[in-house]
Amino acid sequence: MSDTKEEPWTVLRLLEWTTNFFKSRGSESPRLDAEVLLAHARDCARIELYTAFSEVPTEEQRVAFREMIRRRGEGTPVAQLVGYREFYSLRFRVDENVLIPRPETEHLVIEALDVAKAMKISDRPIRIADVGTGSGAIAITLAKNIKNAEITAIDLSEPALKIATWNAEQLDVTDTVRFVHSDLFESVGEPSTFDIICSNPPYVSESEYEQLDPTVRDHEPREALVAGIDGMDVIKRLLETAPERLEVGGRLIIEISPMIAELCEELVEVTPALGDLRFIKDLSGQRRIISMARV
Numbered sequence: 001m002s003d004t005k006e007e008p009w010t011v012l013r014l015l016e017w018t019t020n021f022f023k024s025r026g027s028e029s030p031r032l033d034a035e036v037l038l039a040h041a042r043d044c045a046r047i048e049l050y051t052a053f054s055e056v057p058t059e060e061q062r063v064a065f066r067e068m069i070r071r072r073g074e075g076t077p078v079a080q081l082v083g084y085r086e087f088y089s090l091r092f093r094v095d096e097n098v099l100i101p102r103p104e105t106e107h108l109v110i111e112a113l114d115v116a117k118a119m120k121i122s123d124r125p126i127r128i129a130d131v132g133t134g135s136g137a138i139a140i141t142l143a144k145n146i147k148n149a150e151i152t153a154i155d156l157s158e159p160a161l162k163i164a165t166w167n168a169e170q171l172d173v174t175d176t177v178r179f180v181h182s183d184l185f186e187s188v189g190e191p192s193t194f195d196i197i198c199s200n201p202p203y204v205s206e207s208e209y210e211q212l213d214p215t216v217r218d219h220e221p222r223e224a225l226v227a228g229i230d231g232m233d234v235i236k237r238l239l240e241t242a243p244e245r246l247e248v249g250g251r252l253i254i255e256i257s258p259m260i261a262e263l264c265e266e267l268v269e270v271t272p273a274l275g276d277l278r279f280i281k282d283l284s285g286q287r288r289i290i291s292m293a294r295v
C-alpha cells in the first residue's frame, strides 16, 4: 500500500486493496472485514463509508488502519481488533478472554424470549440462568428484552465475568443481571430454582478443535470451545444438574453443534426429568438449539 503521486489513497481505493489482501489471506468476509476496520480507524459508522468513497483518510487514520490490516492478516479476529461485536443489535465488548458472540446464538435468545412470553408470570420476576455467560451476550440481551426478569449469569472464567460485568454496566442492566463465578450451578445458592435455564456451553470435540480456523483456535479461549473427546463433557453435566434447578414446567435451552444433535437427543430421552424436546434449526437448516421442559 505505497503512495503514488497520481492516485491518492481514497476510502474506495483502500477498501478495494484491503479486500483483495484479506481475500488472499483466506478471510471468509474480506470486504466486510475491510469496511469494519476502516470505519473504526475513521471513527465513523460503516454505512458512512459509502458516502465517503472519494475522501482521503488522514495520515493518522491510515497508520491505525494499516496496523489493523497487519494484525487481521495474521489472523486476529475483527471483533478483537475493534474491541466489540454486535449481537441482537446490542454492542458487546470482547477481548481474548471471551468467546465472540455468534449469530447462531440469536436463535437461542429468540427461543428464550418466546418461552418467557408464554410463561405469563406476573406476581414475581421470571428467574433465568445463563450458564457459561462469556461476554454476557445471552444474559444481557434477555435482560434488555424481558420486562420482569431476574437473571443469574454464571461462568467459570473470572476474566470473562469481568468483561460481562462491564457490558452489563454499559448496557444498563446491573439491576437485573447478577454474575456468579461458578462451575455450572455448584456455587449458585439462591435462587435455588429457575424458570428458564439457557446455555451456550463449550461443545467442540478435541479433534474438531485441531481443525478449527486459526482465527478461532489461536485467538478465542480454548475453555470456551472444547468439551472433551466428543464435545459432550459440559452438556452431559448440564443435563444431569439442570433439572433439579428448574421449576416443573420450566425450560432448559442449550445451543449445540449439529454434529452432536443425535447424542443429545439420546441423552434427553433417558433423562426422566426432561421431556418435550424441540430442535431449533439455524439458517442453514442444521439442528442448532435444543429446548426441553422440566417434567
Ligand SMILES: C[S@@+](CC[C@H](N)C(=O)[O-])C[C@H]1O[C@@H](n2cnc3c(N)ncnc32)[C@H](O)[C@@H]1O
Binding pocket: 098, 099, 100, 101, 102, 105, 131, 132, 133, 134, 135, 136, 137, 138, 154, 155, 156, 157, 160, 182, 183, 184, 200, 201, 202, 203, 223, 224, 225, 234
Ligand atoms: C461457548 S462460550 C459461550 C459464551 C456466551 N454465552 C456466548 O454465547 O457468546 C462458553 C462459556 O462457558 C464457560 N464455561 C465453560 N465451562 C464452564 C463450567 N463448567 N461452568 C461455567 N462456565 C463454563 C466458558 O468460560 C465460556 O465463557
